[in-house]
């Protein structure tokens with residue numbers, strides 16, 4: 001069986017077009033959504049994402065405010081910037097790029113963001129709301145993954161879902177979203193015994209591990225839908241250029257799965273599209289306007 005390749009890049013372009021149309025309508029009412037991105041330090045991968053976010057924010061017609069701070073920025077200075085962005089009426093969304101340098105307390109910093117501007121959905125208020133099924137800001141990567149799953153499978157009620165990874169930014173929110181959709185959810189992690197046997201139960205596999213090509217086709221139930229969140233830069237033997245691979249061994253998985261997201265071109269572009277969608281949602285909520293349809297969980 002050859003899997004359907006889920007085109008996250010094309011789907012993300014559609015989401016951005018929808019966001020762009022809504023932004024045009026808002027601008028006609030004198031409202032321009034604004035997204036502030038804060039980057040502390042010089043992590044090269046983070047630089048790439050922040051550049052892409054900036055470009056795509058401008059493309060959908062929003063204002064983009066970039067704040068680049070040196071790696072050694074004191075915590076108090078970062079907290080002061082967040083307070084300033086919270087108070088700034090031109091700013092509807094705030095994202096602090098993770099990971100932060102080790103001397104900064106990420107939990108403290110994230111929870112200093114006004115939860116209504118927390119377009120990453122990482123603030124404890126938004127986490128609590130997501131878990132209890134209240135309206136919240138939903139983390140971008142899980143939201144984008146869910147959009148792709150709904151588009152390929154329709155109703156998710158009753159499906160067996162296995163999420164590999166239990167991080168606060170991907171695994172846990174993903175598992176909660178799937179639970180809300182009526183899936184029977186298993187969260188696997190580094191202490192899980194016999195991961196292949198756990199994965200074999202799944203109609204839906206979400207891999208968010210950070211281990212290149214770990215999930216093998218032999219682990220999958222034939223026809224399963226595979227969402228590969230992993231972004232790993234590897235140096236293939238004999239090649240001179242680094243290559244981006246996911247957490248799934250693409251060729252063996254594609255031979256068994258019913259559908260699979262590629263890396264690159266799968267979940268990654270959806271993450272940025274959902275960041276823009278969340279910024280639009282935050283803007284609409286702030287002005288008491290109807291929320292965009294189909295862009296929230």
Ligand SMILES: NC(=O)C1=CN([C@@H]2O[C@H](COP(=O)(O)OP(=O)(O)OC[C@H]3O[C@@H](n4cnc5c(N)ncnc54)[C@H](OP(=O)(O)O)[C@@H]3O)[C@@H](O)[C@H]2O)C=CC1
Nearest residue numbers: 141165166167170189190208209210229230231267268271
């Ligand atoms: N596409 C996108 O937009 C995004 C992609 N990513 C990518 O997704 C991946 C995961 O990111 P993130 O959640 O932040 O990573 P973390 O490192 O925070 O979490 C990784 C999780 O994988 C688990 N794990 C590690 N090794 C194994 C193993 N051998 N078997 C089973 N589980 C294991 C860990 O378990 P334990 O908790 O027990 O240690 C942990 O829960 C990375 O490749 C990252 O680059 C991340 C964000 C956005």
Ligand SMILES: Nc1nc(=O)c2c([nH]1)NC[C@@H]1CN(c3ccc(C(=O)N[C@@H](CCC(=O)O)C(=O)O)cc3)C=[N+]21
Nearest residue numbers: 048049096097098099120140231264265266268269271
């Ligand atoms: N506060 C915060 N929020 C995040 O959402 C966040 C973060 N910090 N830190 C880092 C991770 C990672 N992340 C990605 C975003 C886009 C791509 C993406 O666009 N990937 C392209 C390829 C990009 C490339 O070529 O490097 C693709 O998969 O096709 C990947 C990964 C967001 N993250």
